[in-house]
Amino acid sequence: LAKTTQPISMDSYEGQEVNITCSHNNIATNDYITWYQQFPSQGPRFIIQGYKTKVTNEVASLFIPADRKSSTLSLPRVSLSDTAVYYCLVGDGNKAAGNKLTFGGGTRVLVKP
């Protein structure tokens, strides 16, 4: 399983864009990159997933360079409610069953007023 490295914490202010970069140097050809968000006292929630280039949904954007050794989650115009822990995961999205969804330490994002 490809190991991921991301910053332990980041501070931001309301209305700013937050970019969290995750390193995954040993990513395999079949691996997809997935990000989860976890609020205090709640379970993790799927945010976005991608394989290469750029993916955008209503919540975030995911930028993946050509070598796929890193990825950046971009949260546009954050609000106080975006304060959470963000986890970067790398795994074989096409595995039939038994995907372990290995979570790393995550990045604790604090949005200040």
Added chain:
Amino acid sequence: DTAVSQTPKYLVTQMGNDKSIKCEQNLGHDTMYWYKQDSKKFLKIMFSYNNKELIINETVPNRFSPKSPDKAHLNLHINSLELGDSAVYFCASSHPGQALNTEAFFGQGTRLTVV
């Protein structure tokens, strides 16, 4: 109309007791998981079931025994509880039949405190 529901939400019990945590998902998923989140907030997988069959069993003490009566339920029974078992336990489900099966849905968690 909760997708993945766990009961109880909080559980306080004494060392040596046996307890169970129940999990149900109404998403029609084939795969269910149990994760443990310790005080340092690291999430570690414990078990995974696919269609009622155990497919992942990480290094977990034998005191932990998952049971899946049907593919919508995955319960966790813990024998002889120890102080170190105190953590938040999350149930999750996903659908490996889809092309990308790394989207899992998590329950709200069960905070277990062993005293």
